[in-house]
Amino acid sequence: MSNLSITEEQEGAAIHDERTHELVADLLPKKFGTAGNLWVASLFLVVLIGGYAYYHQLRDGLIVTDMRDFTSWGIYISNFVFFVAISLVGSLVSAILKLSNVEWRTPLVRIAEIIAVSAIMLAALIIIVDMGRPDRIWHLFVYGRIQSPIIWDVIVITTYFTISVLLLYLPLLPDLALCRDSVKTNIPRWRKKLYRVLALNWKGTRSQYKIMKRAMQILAVLIIPLALMIHTVTSWLFATTYRAGWDSSNFGPYFVSGAFMVGAASVIAVMYVLRNHYHLDKYITHRHFNNMGKLLVLLSLIYLYFNINEYLVSGYKMKKVEGEQLLDLFTGSYAPIFWMVQILGMVVPIIVLLFKQGRKPLPAFIIAVMVVVGAWFKRFLIVTPTLLHPFVPIQHVPESWMHYIPTWEEWSITAASLAGALLVITFFVRVFPIVTIWEIAEERGIKLEPHLNPEVK
């Protein structure tokens, strides 16, 4: 740079200034409009109703649910599995795509990571809701038995959560410093303080970036086996039992592949909403939808493969109880949900996303929502029909025990957990830059404020 003439350098700086200004203006968090406020208010309302339902449950016990001695796990558990599944997307985008040098992932990393973090938070909460004695949760730490898959799940989920938070937080540091030093004056005091504290005195020196990038590299490698573990262990909560439909060595990869699929779909859905709401077309482009669409097809095909393994192999044999359970899914009382989930939540998305037109933002968004909704019901189908087909037949019990229809308390609490996850994401977007500013600047060769310059060469 020293050999540039003075005028050229000034000119360059002026251009940089303009581009920097535009970038920062585009990507710093913005106030909500009416739509945003309405969105937050309605989410809060759902959470409040769920809170009231949980008060009911705490007061009267799990009797307020429709779970009984045979269907002893219900939508709390399937919702938990759904959340754990979604959380795998963090490792997919921040680690797998990073390590395979996929450069277009940059604007999506933080979206994926906040989805992951919020999903694990709510997974942990919903599993406490499912406990008959939440007041005894400390027993897990005092009397924990390492032989129990539940303890394995507690260990891997807390580890995965910790690393996911670090993966979210470390690359946030330069952006937090940017927020802290932002010239905007209308930021409330608490947020300025928050940025100052969270930025950890980030100065943007070369060595700071070096440490951060090195740490990210290590975390990216660490999170991959952990991601496989959390969902494999979650599948073992079922596969380690003798129950028809769960007693399957296919369950680990079946769950993991389904998790990556729903995770990728959730990123497409969230990035579509953010792109439209914040006019991020310059950063999240058609190319991103195209590529995420292709990725989703690949992941869905892998999931389809494990589905065929799961249903065809046992369907071919039709062992007694397992066969009855399968018939209940294929042609019985669960057939409508089952075929909706398999066709609308898996087969149709694969077909639509194979076409370029199907990977445009709007169709990709619709398909992504179908996949996410289908994935939620798929977990319901994994948990409930199996419990209604035990080895010892269900006889001589009150009629209501022979089926499982979640009560309003269960639906409200489940809805509240979903709303809670969306609230965490919404709050994050409101306070922090959802697209990594410094990384975009680095890629586009834009200089940020001198002391925050990543010093690209």
Added chain:
Amino acid sequence: MDEFSEGVLRTKTQKIIRTVEDQSDNSRRKFLKATLVTGAMVTGGLGTLEVLSEETKKETGEKIRLLSPDGKIVEVDSSVINPAIPDIPLSAHNVRDGVPGKKFVMVIDLSKCKNAGKCRKACSKMHYLPEDRSYIKIDKMQDAETTAPYWMPTPCFHCDNPPCVKVCPVDATFKLSDGIVAIDNNRCIGCRFCMVACPYSARVFNWGEEQFKITEERFEEIKTHESCSSHVKGTVEKCDFCPSKAIKNELPDCVNACPNGVFYFGDENEDVVTNGDETVRLSQLLIDKAGYRYLEELGTKPRVYYLPPANRQFPFKEVNEVKP
């Protein structure tokens, strides 16, 4: 409120337990005496003679006749008899202790069951369960379309390789030395993993406070089964082979209640089971009647055996829901 009433119940229980202890001391002495006098200890070794002991206890003057190992009847002073089953003070009863020296076992003779429903009724009474519920179920089974249906009572199988114990995250359900799979209701966190892990659906849950309230209402009746599993809201319970009766060498209520002698209960160490009417060798019974265990292929090693429904004593009849 919940904790409070539990607390009240507990103190009340303690009080009753103390009185029961006194009574059981007496009844045990009588019981022991009766058994010994009739020489029924041939099979068991209920007591040991402390003849080799240098320390001599004060003689009571009370003579007891015993059958010696070489088949002679001897008369000894009651003071030298040392019960092999020590008195377990029930107030200090630890749910994690089994009855020393015992391996409880049950045999269910399917050829005798006609779904009279008395075992269920006795079980709900014994354990303060709602009238339409019990820890034991009687299911209509039919192995193939062409084979005859039969009734199959299913209590907890107290497996020797128990899937429920394996999965418990907090050691709230465990295997006792006497073979019983027990539950610590003050430890259980209510995750219900054991319920889905049990292939026999033996476990029931305290979804609300229904069971607890029944115990509270009928509290005055509580006499002999104070250490049976308690109804704590949000925790799991199940058939416990009635350990407080076993301690006293009594049969579980379902065994006593059955009018057809379907249930045999006993001790594998002694190789003896009884249904109240007849006492037989366990090993011989299993050989003679081709005993088997339900879903043996799962490898759970149940402590409950079945005798096949051959040479039925009753024709199979559909029974409408047994109203207690």
